[in-house]
Amino acid sequence: MIITIANQKGGVGKTTTAVTLAHGLAIQGKDTLLLDLDPQGQCASALGLVQEPGVFNLLVGVQTLANVTRTTGRPRLALIPGNKRTATAQVVLNAEEFKLDIIRQLLRxxxxxxxxxxxxxxxxxxxxxxxxxLFAADLVIIPTTVDYLATEGVVKVIHTVNALVKRQNWRGSVLGILPTFYDNVTRESQQTLDDLQRTFGAELILPPVHRATVLRECGAEGKTIWEKAASSRPAKEYADLVWRVADYLPT
Ligand SMILES: Nc1ncnc2c1ncn2[C@@H]1O[C@H](COP(=O)(O)OP(=O)(O)OP(=O)(O)O)[C@@H](O)[C@H]1O
Ligand SMILES: [Mg+2]
Structure with a gap:
């Protein structure tokens, strides 16, 4: 099972969601591999590990999957770290007109x-x-902030996904849109959540993750929320996502 966390909008909680979900599922007993396709390389930092050109080496074919996979010091959680060279890999691959199924092939x-x-x-x-x-994914999760411009980013991911279904016969599905940085106090949060539900259907909108300073601290300290504040509100909110995903997995 491959789960892709996507939104072309920056700073919406993609990395936080990827790292938290990956470690949460590992804690549930699932052997989990986290793959960082972002040249910012923040998955490694979020786990307190060093950035490396692992993804670059894998994509350009100079190292095998086993060679670029790192342990994380956490049981059942492995990482293929990235760094700014991932951007170079993308340029190299574009020049070679790579096949859309490259990620699934490499992960096989x-x-x-x-x-x-x-x-x-x-x-x-x-x-x-x-x-x-996205094409590699069995499931896609789209984190989004809940400000007025949020819907735009989500629409773009949904468009890409629909095009993959139509033109490439993609067989994955969207697990849901995950509202992040949610704030009960502002009208903007509630209104955006209503907008998202109206635009994409209430069944596609996952329970929101509130804005929480502790999540920012986790990123800065290289710890996951399960390590830093396992009984905090964001931990409970992300636990809900972990259980939803676990429901899709074979037992
Ligand atoms: N619910 C939240 N409340 C408060 N801070 C958060 C929350 N989720 C993430 N953050 C923090 O906000 C910043 C951006 O989050 P994150 O890096 O997960 O977003 P991203 O979508 O991966 O960003 P990018 O597009 O740059 O890769 C980080 O410092 C992170 O720790
Ligand atoms: Mg990120």
Missing amino acids: PALPGGLNLVIIDTAPSVGRLQEAA
Whole structure:
């Protein structure tokens, strides 16, 4: 099972969601691999690990999946770290007109019998690599902030996904849109949530994750919310997402 976290809008909680979900599922006993396709390389930092050109080496074919996969010091959670060279890989691949199924092909050795789990974090940009990350996915999660411009970013991901269904016969599905940085106090949050439900259907909108300073601290300290504040509100909110995803997985 491959789960891609995507939104071309920056700073909407993609990396936080990818890292939190990956570690949450590992804690639930699932062997989980986190793949960082963003040249910012923040998955490694969020786990307190060093950035490396792992994704670059994998994409350009100079190292195998096993060679670029790192342990994280957390049971059942592995990481393929990235860094700014991921952007170079994208340029190289574009020049070679790579196939859209490149990510799934590269990950094949990690998915024996389809039982293992890969979470892909993506960059806040549009491009063929982002498209390939969506194409690889069995499930897509779209985090979004709840401000007035939020819907726009979500619409673009949904358009890309619909085009993949139509033109490439993509067989994945969108698990949902995850409202992040939610704030009960502002009208903007509530109004945007209503807008999202009206535009995309209430069934596609996941329960929101509130704005929480502790999530920012986690990122800065290289700890996941399960390590830093397991009984906090954001931990409970992300636990809901972990259970939803776990429902899709073979037991
Ligand atoms: N619910 C939240 N409340 C408060 N801060 C948050 C929340 N979610 C994430 N953050 C913080 O906001 C910043 C942006 O989050 P994150 O890096 O997850 O977004 P992103 O979509 O991956 O960004 P980019 O598009 O640059 O990759 C980080 O410092 C993160 O720790
Ligand atoms: Mg990110």
